[in-house]
Structures are given as structure tokens and as C-alpha cells.
Amino acid sequence: MAGNSFGTLFRFTTWGESHGPAIGVVVDGCPSLLDLSEADIQPWLDKRRPGQSKYTTQRQEPDQVKILSGVFEGKTTGTPVSLMIENTDQRSKDYSEIAGKFRPGHADYTYWNKYGIRDYRGGGRSSARETACRVAAGAVARKVLGSGIQVRGALVQIGPHKVDRSRWDWAEVDNNPFFCPDAQAAAEWATYLDGIRKSGSSIGAVVEVVASGVPVGLGDPLYDKLDGDLARAMMTINAVKGVEIGNGFEAATLTGEQNADEMRAGPNGEPEFLSNQAGGILGGISTGQDVVVRFAVKPTSSILTPRHTVNLDGQDTDILTKGRHDPCVGIRAVPVGEAMMACVLADHLLRHRAYTRG
């Protein structure tokens, strides 16, 4: 326990359950004198918000964020920024049926075992609803990063269908309900996902997050390496089963010649990399290139096909999860991945400053 905080100098702590009165996050270590208002945070929450297309859960949540502390006359004061989001559309009744059973793929069994009690209403603390707090913290982190560092995410694979990188266009990401950078793939995915949705099934996906404008030097070897922190950050997102940096698992199949990012002197003699297999990180420290992270999201565990399970009395039973769910939780994981990337970078940016102001 005591595991609900993330970061060292830029540190946030989240709280709240899916069906309690509210959820929230306390961002501690935010520098002072940054312009900050709800208007800076709300757009990112809206991007993650459910019920915006038929491809995400129909739960209706306005997700209105309130700043409760840390801001005075429109500027951060250097004190904790407390953000709260009220839960409005709770419909606990939807979940009453599953109170006594362990849903396969969900955290029901492990929470029940670890804590001896679980809030069975929509997963309680283990619900993806908590990711709204991460997104809110990420919006504050973006303020710390400033306009020079850009963090963008996209869905690059859904089930077996990958985007065609030759067609990659960041502008397309906001033109489809999948945050897909490839318009043609997005059209194909729509048909594919309709089938998944109508059959009451679900499907996995892969998210890619890219940070541009990252200065050289972020990351603290050997155990607070930038890639180590990013791996932890992404793996703690609900349903994530794998994380890779740069070429990731493909690196296992390459030779040293193929994998080497060679260098040449740039116009002003500064070193320039000729490729970015490493994903912008060498020895756990940013190289100044784009930082590239990908993570795999498993299919939504709540499906309409009955699955074998047991109940709290240890008896065999089956379960079929009604209620409102995302056929592909990977879609809404895009803004969450962006937020975690922003938070990790903000933390390391502050850490880096500590040692470079001699």
C-alpha cells in the first residue's frame, strides 16, 4: 500500500473509486508562477472522456475538473495543486450482479485476496476511471514542460491491424474516434471494431506516445533511468501488458550494425544522430531526439460472452458482464499514455535542473 503516488520532484497522488462521490489528484512539486486554470486541464479530460463515440463506453461523465488549491490569481503558488472530479453517472445497480463473482481478467480476485474487502461497484479503485486523474496531472505537467516540449500519442494497432507508417499524419489523429494517424486505417478500423462491438466482444491495441523537443540529459542512471520510469509509468495504466522504447522487441532480431544509431556533425558541429532506433534514450538518458514509447493494451475483460469463474463461496459459476464498456480500451489509453509521458518528463526536467544550476 501507500502506492498511490508517482514521481519525485513533480509528484502526484491520486485517490477515489469508480462509484464514490468523487475522484481526485494532488499534484505536489509544481513550480510557482505558471498560468493555470481549469481551462488548461479540461480539454485533456474531454479527450479521454467516455461516451463520445460508439466505440467507447456509453457512461456519461462530464468530468468537470475543479482546482481546490495551489493556484492564486491565475498562477501556481508552488503549493500542492488539488484537483477534484465529481462522479455523476454512477448507476451502481449495473454492477450489483457481479458483487459475488470474480470477473476473469479483472482485479476482483486479487483485491479481494489482498485487502479482504473490495468495492465491487465498477471495479472501485481498480477501475480505469482513475486514469482521469492521471490526465489531469498530465495537463499540469505540460505546463511545466512548456511549449518547447510536445507530447503526442496515437493508436498504432488494433487487434492484428497496424497503421501504415508511410501514411502517418499527426493531423489525422483528431479526425477519427481512434486517435489513428492513418486515415485509411481509421476507416478500416471503424468497420472492424463495429463487428467486435456488435458481437459483444473486445479487442486489444497498441498505443504509441512520442515526445519532441526533449532536451539532452533527462534521466538519472542507474535505477531512475528515463526509460525505466517510462516503463513503470505505462505499465501501471490499466490493462497494459507490455512496454517498449524505440524499436523495442524488434531490437532482439537485429545485428549491431543494423541497430547502431550512427552520428555525424551537424551544421554547427553539434552531434546529430542519423537514425533513432534507440527511441531517444541512451544509457537511461535522453539524447535530444524524439522519445518514443509504445505499449500494448489487452482487450477489455468485460464481454457479453459468458466465461467460467467462481463465486466468493468457492463455487463454480459463469459470468457475463453487462453494463457499459469499451470494446477497445486501448483507444482511451492514448491520452492517458500522453499524460504519463508528460509527468515523467516534468519530473526529470526538474531533477535535471537541480544539478545543472551550479
Next chain:
Amino acid sequence: MAGNSFGTLFRFTTWGESHGPAIGVVVDGCPSLLDLSEADIQPWLDKRRPGQSKYTTQRQEPDQVKILSGVFEGKTTGTPVSLMIENTDQRSKDYSEIAGKFRPGHADYTYWNKYGIRDYRGGGRSSARETACRVAAGAVARKVLGSGIQVRGALVQIGPHKVDRSRWDWAEVDNNPFFCPDAQAAAEWATYLDGIRKSGSSIGAVVEVVASGVPVGLGDPLYDKLDGDLARAMMTINAVKGVEIGNGFEAATLTGEQNADEMRAGPNGEPEFLSNQAGGILGGISTGQDVVVRFAVKPTSSILTPRHTVNLDGQDTDILTKGRHDPCVGIRAVPVGEAMMACVLADHLLRHRAYTRG
């Protein structure tokens, strides 16, 4: 900086450079009354030790560990366990040629940028030599875990060549220089890696680490999840570019039906899982099944083929790394991955006790 510690209750801090007088690790938070002597640690160091086959660097290091504190009359006292390993075979001259150039794929450029200085002798702090300290800490962690929890690792892929899981035999792991659980694959790898080695090239690999006998309940949601900590632990190992839990990236291609680990009541009514796609972790908490982690290791960056780079004066040049290197660093990453798994589990085992001794 201040990033050289790992863990919370079972916490280790490593120090030392590749070519300094010694390297070492301080293990803080080791419970008292555990039997511990150098003989408990040395075998694991020997397993990682270089120069044992033609497939690993020929650097000769006895890697003799010395216990400097924390043990009295053969038992741990609950005070810090300080372990030291002297560097004997340093051959700094081997590295003098590269002092002024940035080796592609190495941390030379980022360390030089971040710190304004680097110990160019064999990579200094960024050398894989530091992993000996992780292995030593892991040996202490195994004592904390006790005999009921078994942590084993294997090399499951080298370049494009994967093991055949139908031939998996843990006993084979110690019968070949690759820690390969598939005797037939090991024979094929020998030929393949000979070619790589003779051509002065290198190749990537994938390591799998499995922990058996792990109790239900380890892991502290939402940010100290067991899988989050494992991802960070593995990603901080030199040359690792990707980490996955259970079916990992494959989960992205599966439907909810395919990915669900269904349950049935066991002989005594206790829940039993019918599969382990999740890799023994649900909601960031161990399920009691095998905890399964895989990570990708990039090919050794030091190769005999010249690569483009720049020197400290910002001029174009090429570099060819002589010296003694592993054609596949993935091999020696196996005991390191085991050690990190053991340390993460030991930390969470102690954390779990804190809340279950009411």
C-alpha cells in the same frame, strides 16, 4: 541523480565503475536472522561471470564477493549488508582509443552531455559490469523469499531464432552456454552465434524470467503495481528495450474471449485459474500463478565494423570498437533478470507483510 537505489523496504544501492578499484552494493532492509555467507552469493555471480565461454566477453574477472557488514556469526543482523567486488582485470589501455569519440549505441554521448565529464574506461558507470551488483543483491533477495519461491530465467530468443516451447526443459538451461531451455535450439544457436562472433558482429535476444510459488497479494496499486515495478526493474538493465508481462504484446491481437483467464473451483473450493495469459498479475497484484516477465535485449553496440560518429571536437570520424565484448549481451542478462525479479518480489513480500500482520 540520486538514482542509484532500488526498492522501498528491501532496498539496495549500487556504486562503482567498470575500471575503478571495486564495485559494490549496500542492501538495506534485509530482515535479521537469515543465514548468509559469501557462499550463498558467489554461485549467482559465477553464473553471470564473463569469460566462461567463447560466446561472452573474454574479460577475466573472478568476481569474488566480500561481505563487509550486516552479518554476525553467519546470520543477518537487520543492518545494512555491504557487498564489495574488486575489479582485477581492468586493461584500461584497451579503451584509450575511444576516449575522444562517442560510440554509437553506448551512453558516451548522453553521459558526456549530462555530467560534462565521463569515465571513458569501459563505459565507467554505464558498463554492464554494474549488473554484478544486482546479481549480488538478488542472491540476498532469494534468502528473503525463502525456498518456497523459485525464480528462474532462460534465453528464449536470439536474433530471429526462438525456442520451441514444446521442448522447454528447465534442466537444460544449465547444460548450454546460452541458458537455453531447448536443447535442440541451443545447438542451432551455437552455430548461428559462432558466425556472428567471427564476423565481429553482435545480435539481440529475448530473456524470460519466471517466478513460481509467489503468494497472492504482492503489489501495491496503483503506482507500485507489481508489474509496474518489474517493468522498471528490467528496463533499467543495460541494453533492454522492451518488457512484457504474460502474453504481453500478443494481447493486443486477442479478443476478450481469447485473453480471459477463466476460473474454476479447486479441490478445496479455492479458486483456480485455467490459464495464465496475464502472467500471474491482475490489477497490479500477484494472482498466485507463475509471474512471467520477458524482456528484449538489443545487440551489443561494440562491434568490429566501423560506424560513423563524431569526436568531442564535433568532427566527423568513424569508430571500430576492439576490446573484449559479448556477441550477445542477452545471454549474461539472464541471471541479471532473475536477480531483479527476486529483488522486486522480496520488496513486495515485505511490504505485503506490513499490512497483513494485524
Next chain:
Amino acid sequence: MAGNSFGTLFRFTTWGESHGPAIGVVVDGCPSLLDLSEADIQPWLDKRRPGQSKYTTQRQEPDQVKILSGVFEGKTTGTPVSLMIENTDQRSKDYSEIAGKFRPGHADYTYWNKYGIRDYRGGGRSSARETACRVAAGAVARKVLGSGIQVRGALVQIGPHKVDRSRWDWAEVDNNPFFCPDAQAAAEWATYLDGIRKSGSSIGAVVEVVASGVPVGLGDPLYDKLDGDLARAMMTINAVKGVEIGNGFEAATLTGEQNADEMRAGPNGEPEFLSNQAGGILGGISTGQDVVVRFAVKPTSSILTPRHTVNLDGQDTDILTKGRHDPCVGIRAVPVGEAMMACVLADHLLRHRAYTRG
């Protein structure tokens, strides 16, 4: 920054300013299955609440606590317990006059310097109002400690007037507005403090907090010693300038013979101490005796006598602080000191369990 959390396993994070919409605390690491409701927390807040006698500030705050998360059907779930207290009686106008001046003894100057901005309404984050959050966290900590461990505080000195320890009676503490364990002293203090109050002045005080029923073994040498953590805990309370354990500064005047806590075998052969000069802590670990901590609280800095100061333009001026203030902030520091003691003990109780041999 990022300095708004306290504790490791039992860890709380506070947020909020004196005149924002609310203040709050997130308690992370609270074990599950503890009975917890607002009714368990409110009495402690009421004890600290202002406006209850003419000896404390007349600010009227109901300090109604709301549990926003971490409790399900009356029991803690092991997830973060988020507690919120709304600010009702803010009267910002009272403070407008001081916006441009640095109040001597207050944090105005240092906050303005450190953050480049300050919420001048009643001290903002530096206001003692935040201590309500500590008291709320302390109420949760008492649940973790259980009924076997009792934490009690008292005011033992006000200005030059100390209690007579021969008349010490814990029952008296709730019979007077000073939390004074000596009825006769309380009567004398009433007259004395009336004079202070009417003259618009203020006075310092000393608080003593005692924990009974503490098991042997709490505290983690060498830097997380129980006394070290208690010293930090108390010194972070507003206006505290000194902390001592057991006989404290008096120990400086004693010989080894006088200071020794001798031992004798108890009825069952278990060691018993014949005295408690050490205040229940040896080598940073609890001895099983009462843990005794005292701390000095400086006089309220806000007084009606004009003091020299400067304004934000760097010009000389004088300041006279009107508004509603405590003539002796030491009084209301008693429940705060109790709360911090409870939190430190709860944290170390959980830490100790982690290492208790299973």
C-alpha cells in the same frame, strides 16, 4: 517542493490554503478492514477547532470532515482515504491590509522569496489552518494503532509558568481550555492569559505528548529512528522551535549515573526499566515504556503592537496585525502534536510488521 507528504507506509499528503474553498488530506497506506466513519474523525477536529474559548482565535469554522474515498460500507478498503474540510468563514477582507507587507515572525517574506508569489489571505498555505488536516490524518492513525496504544497530549508550560507534575491528572486535561493536566495551574493560567490577550500580546508555550502501550521495537536505525521521525514531525508544526525526547535538554546537565535507566527482571523475568529518562526510546527504537515528546511553541506572531517591517517595494513601514488570532497558539498545538505522534507510530508499527519473522 513536493514536500507535502509525511510517512512511508502510513503516508499522508495534505493540500489547501487558509482561504481557498477547502483543505484536505489523502491518507495512503491505511490497512483495510478498519471501521472508519466521519464520526471517528470529527471529535479530534472539534478538539482543535478554533473559536471554542476566548483564548483561541474567534474564527468560526465548523471543520466538518467528509470522507471522499477509501471506505466502503463502513470499512477501509486499503485504498487512499481522501478527507476534505471546506473553508466557510474566510473573511478575506481582514487580510487585505497586509498584502503588501511582510509580517515579522510569519512566513510572508520567505514564501514571497522562494515562490515569487504568495497567497496573502491569512497566510495561505503557511497558515496553521493546515494543521486540521494533520489532526484528521491522526484520527485515522489512531485506528491503525488500535485501542492498545494511547496517545495523549497536554500543555505543560505557558510563558514562564509550568505545571506542577505532582498534581498531574490526565482527567483534568479536558476540564480547562488549555489542555492543562494541573487544575491549579490552569486557574492561574486563565488569569495570566487574560492579561496577555487584553494587551493584544501573545505568549509561547510547551506541549508534551505521551504514547502508552507502544510495543518494543518501533523505529528504523540509523536515519529513520523513532526519535528522529518524531523530531521532524513536531518541528514541522507551525511555530515550533524546539523538540525533546524524555529528559531532553536536561540530559546535558546530568552525569552517566544520574541519566542511566537501570533495569531489573520483572515478575516473569522480562526486563523492566526502573526509570524513563530516555523517554521510551533507546538507539532510535522504542523500549516499550511511554514515549515522551515535548516541543516548544513560539508566541503568536500576529499581535496588536506595531512592529517594524518593510513592504514589497522595499520601503520601511510598521505593521499591526488585526484580525482573529490565538494569544497562545500552543494551546491548539496539543491535538496537533497528538496527531503527529499517532501518525509516526502508525507508520513505524506497519514498518515493524514488515520485518517481523512470519
Next chain:
Amino acid sequence: MAGNSFGTLFRFTTWGESHGPAIGVVVDGCPSLLDLSEADIQPWLDKRRPGQSKYTTQRQEPDQVKILSGVFEGKTTGTPVSLMIENTDQRSKDYSEIAGKFRPGHADYTYWNKYGIRDYRGGGRSSARETACRVAAGAVARKVLGSGIQVRGALVQIGPHKVDRSRWDWAEVDNNPFFCPDAQAAAEWATYLDGIRKSGSSIGAVVEVVASGVPVGLGDPLYDKLDGDLARAMMTINAVKGVEIGNGFEAATLTGEQNADEMRAGPNGEPEFLSNQAGGILGGISTGQDVVVRFAVKPTSSILTPRHTVNLDGQDTDILTKGRHDPCVGIRAVPVGEAMMACVLADHLLRHRAYTRG
């Protein structure tokens, strides 16, 4: 456990027992490019070293420090600085007699209880010998602080005898074996302490540590306040029972008028304080004035007068501690207090830089 580290960005971890082969400290988070060699550390160790006068233990320890990592060609590299000091004069036989008894005032009983085992040779981990590691870390911290920040300590009271502050002369501190800033007091103390020593008794003392040149803004409210961290730092030093900042406990006896540090505009309009009752800290943040800390050290527990105690079998017995001890451990606590002050300031200096607007 896991309590052997101190600091966040400038963090050190100590290890080692009084009678093991060596003791040491790993300083993590030391910025790069600082000139550092053994010659920078040794003088501070020599200042603390025993056996230098008849007023301190006659144990002979050269306390030669060795730098094992973190320094390359005379400069810090930003990687962990590992420092080791070998134990040479161990004489375990001196301690064999006390193996089965609990020495009053020592940590014997609590360690035995907490860990179920103790290294009885000279206190093992609980021995003041560990403070040599703090002094070594402090020497590195001074490098981080640079020449602009000066940290000095003095003994201001021994038993009932205080220095006369009107005679305070820092230059005198190195002219007597007591680190006493008052030459006349030093002469009187010599006679007094001779009596204590010859009678086989011991006496307590008070140490004062002053830091000059500290910039405004160090300290992270509300729980990482500068005074809170200093209180913890000093309280963790062996035998310390009380800590105060500025006027400390005297503040309890003062009125608001007496305690106020008034301000006036300085020559360039910058605010200047007219007094320093606060000890250079307001609201947990440094004011730019001298930071003043005092701590009380109890008398050495090892005395030649027999004391009542019990043995491990729970039987009554008496104990008389022979061996080599300091009649007043407060003397050697002076350089230790300086070191802890330097480490706390170095940590907060780095933390402050992280948030200084670039």
C-alpha cells in the same frame, strides 16, 4: 529497516559495524565536476577522530578514508561516491564481558528485541563509530555548498557550565580539546572534565551549529521544512535527546513583542532583519540569516560505576562498563553536527535549484 539513508537529491547511505572489517558511506546525488580527493575529506575525519586528547576515548583509529568510486581524474562524475574507512583497532575482547547483559542507556535491549540478534562488539551498528561516515558525507556536502556557505560548530555547554557568549570567538574553537568558542570556559571545563573522567563518570553537553551565507529559500514546506529536516538530522546522532532552532525552548517564555524579528530596508532597499530569534528559518524556509541549531547530548552511558541491569536469561545482575569511552560524547558530536547541517543544506540547495525559474 531500510532506514540507513538520509536526504533526497543529495542522499547518503551508511553501512558498517563498530567491529566489522570496515565502515562506509555511499553518497548518491553529488553533482559532477566538483574537485574531490581524499585530502578534502580526511581533515574532517581527523577532527572527529578519537584518541586525540584525554577527554575522548583512547581507541586508536587512523580513520583513513578511501574513495572507491564517483571520482575520475580528480573530479566528481555525478555517479555514486563510495567512501570506505577500515576498522583497525577493534579489540573485541574488551567487549566480551557485556555480550550477555543489557547496558543501561545503550541500544542493547532494543536491538536485541527488534532484530532477535545483536553484534555485541562495541555496540555494532549502534556504535558512535558510524558517525565517521556522516562526517565523510558532510565533507562531500561542503563541496556542494561551495565556499560561500560556511558551516561551523561549537560546544556551548558541558554539564551545567555554559559558555559566555560575550566572549564567543570562533578562532578559539580549534585551540582547545572541547571545540569551545570561549577560552576562559575551556580552561574551566578542562578542570571540571578531569574530575568527571577520573571518577569514571560522564557528563552531558550542548552543541551549537551555525551556517552562514545560506541563501533565502531553502526548505520545502510543509513536511520537508528546513527546520524539520535539521531536527531529524540532529536527533538521529547518537545520544542526542533534544534539538532547537534559534532561541528554541526560550521562545516558550517570550511574548510576541519580544520574539518578533523586525525588519528594515537595507542600503539597497532589500529587507534586513534586526534580530535572529528565529534562527534563520521562517515557515520552514531559510531567511538568508545564519541558520542556528542546538542539540543536547546525553552523558556517555558507559561508566565505571556499576548499574543494575538484567542478562539475556532475564536474571538480575549489575554491569560496569570498562573499555575505552568518552567522558563527554558531546565533544566529538561537534563535527558530526556540522556534517549533518552541511548534508541537509546541500540537499535543499539542490532541491531549490530544481524549482528556480530558468
